[in-house]
Amino acid sequence: MGYCDGILEKDIEVTCEDLVVKGIEANGVIINRKDIKFSEVAFNNDNKNIIEKLTLNEGTKGYKIYVPTPTPFSGTTTTMEEGTNRKTFTNNLGFVILDNGPEVAQIIDALATGEFVVVYENKYKGLQKTTSPGAATYQIVGYYQGLKASTLENDKYSDDTEGGWNVVLTETKVPKSALFLYAGSAEASTAAFKTLLDEAQA
Amino acid sequence: MTEQEIMSLLQEMKARSLSGGLSSSDRRFIEQYYERITFRPFARTSCGRCYNDAFIEMYTTLKKHGLRPMSKFRLCNGVVLQSARFKEIVTNANMTDQIALLWLKDNPHRIGLFSRYPENWKELIEQDEPQPQSSEETPENETEAALQTENQPKRVKKQRKHINP
Numbered sequence: 001m002g003y004c005d006g007i008l009e010k011d012i013e014v015t016c017e018d019l020v021v022k023g024i025e026a027n028g029v030i031i032n033r034k035d036i037k038f039s040e041v042a043f044n045n046d047n048k049n050i051i052e053k054l055t056l057n058e059g060t061k062g063y064k065i066y067v068p069t070p071t072p073f074s075g076t077t078t079t080m081e082e083g084t085n086r087k088t089f090t091n092n093l094g095f096v097i098l099d100n101g102p103e104v105a106q107i108i109d110a111l112a113t114g115e116f117v118v119v120y121e122n123k124y125k126g127l128q129k130t131t132s133p134g135a136a137t138y139q140i141v142g143y144y145q146g147l148k149a150s151t152l153e154n155d156k157y158s159d160d161t162e163g164g165w166n167v168v169l170t171e172t173k174v175p176k177s178a179l180f181l182y183a184g185s186a187e188a189s190t191a192a193f194k195t196l197l198d199e200a201q202a
Numbered sequence: 203m204t205e206q207e208i209m210s211l212l213q214e215m216k217a218r219s220l221s222g223g224l225s226s227s228d229r230r231f232i233e234q235y236y237e238r239i240t241f242r243p244f245a246r247t248s249c250g251r252c253y254n255d256a257f258i259e260m261y262t263t264l265k266k267h268g269l270r271p272m273s274k275f276r277l278c279n280g281v282v283l284q285s286a287r288f289k290e291i292v293t294n295a296n297m298t299d300q301i302a303l304l305w306l307k308d309n310p311h312r313i314g315l316f317s318r319y320p321e322n323w324k325e326l327i328e329q330d331e332p333q334p335q336s337s338e339e340t341p342e343n344e345t346e347a348a349l350q351t352e353n354q355p356k357r358v359k360k361q362r363k364h365i366n367p
Contacts, residue, residue, distance in 0.1 A: 037278060040314045056279040058317040184284045188291045192282040195293055199243035200279065 018128035024073040028065040028120035029196045033146040035060035036117060050182045051140060062196035067095045073120055075168060078177060089174040091141040093118055097165040108152055108165060115146030116169060119181055119193060127186060134186025138193050140179040147171045205269035208235060212261050219257045232256050239264050241294055275302035276318035303327055
């Protein structure tokens with residue numbers, strides 16, 4: 001047996017009942033990567049691209065990212081990279097902060113130096129699929145290596161940011177193409193997504 | 203403050219909330235009682251709509267569920283309890299001591315998913331044995347009912363054959 005033999009075990013086909021659509025919803029959650037309680041993160045037994053529980057440390061919480069633009073999180077991509085021993089993936093997460101000022105500057109300073117995990121909601125949710133309906137809804141980036149700022153830009157005359165900030169966070173050398181937050185059902189996954197924002201209690 | 207007193211105050215605030223005119227004492231009341239009613243801490247903010255939204259949440263939660271006893275258990279953020287063995291999905295919003303002990307008795311390792319729990323939780327699991335139910339009693343929640351139904355021995359009625367003389 002070789003190193004992680006990439007054996008294809010499923011057909012590559014289109015689900016005609018639930019065709020994929022592009023885009024990401026306007027609300028996401030950003031978490032300081034050090035606040036993830038890795039010992040209690042639960043992966044699905046059958047599919048290691050699914051996290052069933054994304055547990056946070058006691059006294060910590062995630063923070064909302066709200067991008068009220070026609071194309072929220074535009075610039076969010078995943079691409080394969082050649083590596084020395086294996087192929088890996090690079091995740092880019094792009095968003096604009098339509099705001100400026102000292103409080104925003106504090107956020108930008110934190111983004112500049114920190115490592116983050118972001119959970120965002122795809123417009124394509126796969127709710128009509130017969131197996132694991134809704135599993136495609138919430139996607140996680142930054143889990144393996146942490147998202148770090150690769151672009152933090154404030155152009156006073158940019159039409160895209162209108163005086164706000166353009167942010168791109170990047171995670172490199174990721175062993176998995178994608179990770180999804182799926183707590184067993186669409187309803188439970190939505191509840192899990194919302195609880196990431198609950199106020200922290202020590 | 204009793205449930206009726208809280209509901210009466212919320213009823214008074216309703217008109218002010220609809221017209222967008224919550225007073226500073228209304229806001230203090232919301233900050234004080236939001237967690238008591240919804241089981242989630244209130245985030246103080248300068249957001250204009252947030253107090254109105256919090257009021258609506260308090261009002262509908264209190265109307266739907268009444269004033270529930272606060273649980274000594276609290277899940278870590280991001281955690282939702284779901285299992286094929288239990289009917290209900292459990293979050294901090296519907297957590298009670300009974301539900302927490304039920305899940306921990308099923309698998310004590312789940313304690314790692316809680317950010318707050320009493321120190322004597324192991325003793326509480328051992329003490330919390332299901333009481334024999336009379337036919338008139340109804341379980342407090344579906345989760346308990348599901349597990350108790352599962353544990354009850356099934357009775358098979360033997361049908362008597364009628365023998366024609």
